[in-house]
Amino acid sequence: MRCFYHQDAEAIGLCKLCSRGLCPACATETDDSLACKNRHEAQVEQITMLIKRNAEVNGRSGAFQAAMLLVYGAGALAFTAFSIRAFMQGGEEIGTGFISLLPAGVLGICAAANLKWLLVRRTPAKPPTA
Ligand SMILES: [Zn+2]
Numbered sequence: 001m002r003c004f005y006h007q008d009a010e011a012i013g014l015c016k017l018c019s020r021g022l023c024p025a026c027a028t029e030t031d032d033s034l035a036c037k038n039r040h041e042a043q044v045e046q047i048t049m050l051i052k053r054n055a056e057v058n059g060r061s062g063a064f065q066a067a068m069l070l071v072y073g074a075g076a077l078a079f080t081a082f083s084i085r086a087f088m089q090g091g092e093e094i095g096t097g098f099i100s101l102l103p104a105g106v107l108g109i110c111a112a113a114n115l116k117w118l119l120v121r122r123t124p125a126k127p128p129t130a
């Protein structure tokens with residue numbers, strides 16, 4: 001592929017805005033994206049920022065959904081365990097004690113998994129290089 005502006009020069013990439021081939025002399029690198037030098041730098045930067053912001057918003061709603069799923073899942077498991085415990089009331093002491101520990105264990109595991117997930121998601125993105 002040739003540079004759009006120099007038919008004799010080999011293109012190293014495409015402008016993110018207009019998708020024209022760019023040679024090293026015509027390309028400006030803006031935050032991992034290429035732009036036409038002195039033409040589309042500002043626009044490409046805006047596009048990149050928009051995409052990044054969208055990705056962040058999507059990531060946040062995904063985290064929220066995962067958190068809710070864990071909360072509901074833990075709640076359901078706890079309810080089931082308490083039901084079993086109630087059903088077994090009057091039964092063997094060891095069995096009842098073990099089942100009463102179940103909801104706490106499930107909640108603990110869920111909280112740990114959720115926390116780890118949140119910590120991974122919160123890893124700050126690379127700040128945009130101006
Ligand atoms: Zn060129």
Ligand SMILES: [Zn+2]
Nearest residue numbers: 015018036040
């Ligand atoms: Zn361009």
